[in-house]
Amino acid sequence: MAGTHGKREMIAEGPAVILVHPQLGENIGMVARAMANFGLAELRLVNPRDGWPSEKARSAASKADHVIDGAKLYTSTEEAIADLNFVYATTARDRDGFKPVRGPATASATLRTRFAAGEKTGILFGREKSGLTNEEVALADEIVTFPVNPAFASLNIAQAVLLMSYEWMKSGMEGDEALPFQAVEQQPATKADLQGLFDHVEEALDARGYFRPADKKPKLIENLRTVFTRPSFTASEISVLRGVISSLDRFTRDNPRGAGSPNRAKKPNLRPRGPDGHIKE
Incomplete structure (x- = not known):
């Protein structure tokens, strides 16, 4: 799906971004902005702590209104992913289990392939302080994690969304050096x-x-x-x-x-x- 923003094409497609129990409206707004920067538009919210809609979220979104206006509210994670065919869960922590673990580039390439095949996909992001629970991770098909400093692995939720959104856009480019202008x-x-x-x-x-x-x-x-x-x-x-x-x-x-x-200023030369x-x- 694509629209127009001024005279430029507005890219708005790809996997749903699902925020599980997000806390601050400002963080939701920054997530929306990150999504809009890299062509994602579908935002799903599971029980945001401070309620919805949120003027703080709209303000922080910096005119990514199409993402904010289209956001959908859900009462549970299961409900939020019920119509999806394939889901990634993001985490910075090692999890016990048998799910495949992917890096952001590999995960985005997989999402791009499934998107091209007509599948509905999504990415789960957890709470600002504690991330996703083991039960929520268990709902996903695979895990995606980021190569970060092991001693300081926690990412702000908007940063995590930005990283995945960037990799998503890159996965649809003709090459690593394809840019909007030269x-x-x-x-x-x-x-x-x-x-x-x-x-x-x-x-x-x-x-x-x-x-x-x-x-x-x-x-x-x-x-x-x-x-x-x-x-x-x-x-x-x-x-x-x-x-x-x-x-x-x-x-x-x-x-x-x-x-x-x-x-x-110069003095007149006589x-x-x-x-x-x-x-x-």
């Missing part, structure tokens, strides 16, 4: 472009007496060439740099005493000027 392709600068830039810089510096003392000029030029040939410039970057140099060069010619920035407007020497 940098504009640039034409690499030619050696002639680079030489033109260097000649421009050398001419401007020479006119301002940069190469002093004169016997040091060859070494200074060599150093400058090294600086300007190190990066891989594009033709556009060369153009920008030459524009900057031209602007500085014009300003220096018009202000031969080095008055500073043209935006800087020295006589010639017909061309330049100060007479």
Whole structure:
């Protein structure tokens, strides 16, 4: 299912996110926001402690209203998953039992395959403080857990949803590097472009007496060439740099005493000027 958000397509599909006994409305809202970021839309709530609907949840959702408005309320976990074909239970703790344990990438790939086959799927997330009970985990088909610091394994519920939502979206991308936009392709600068830039810089510096003392000029030029040939410039970057140099060069010619920035307040110079407007020497 997909809709529109402004002029962009709103992705809204995939497994249901089921929050079991969530506590704070703010956490539910942050879950909704994480879901919307990565194309999930179906939110199911099992006995939220502070009731539903929640203005705190809506505020924290940061305009993920389609998720908040579509949220469904259930009185038990069994009821919340009754119509689903396949369910994952999230946990950061080792559980006794015989259920397969998957990482988020593998779990998301499985969910994507089942979704494509027309199955209804879901992911169970537990309470903020204690997670899912063993009885609730037992209702799922498989367990998904996250590679976290063993000494600090507890995740905020919104963080856990964000991780799974991100992996869900990645599982539907053409590749790991598929992104919503790319940098504009640039034409690499030619050696002639680079030489033109260097000649421009050398001419401007020479006119301002940069190469002093004169016997040091060859070494200074060599150093400058090294600086300007190190990066891989594009033709556009060369153009920008030459524009900057031209602007500085014009300003220096018009202000031969080095008055500073043209935006800087200056005292009026009362020295006589010639017909061309330049100060007479």
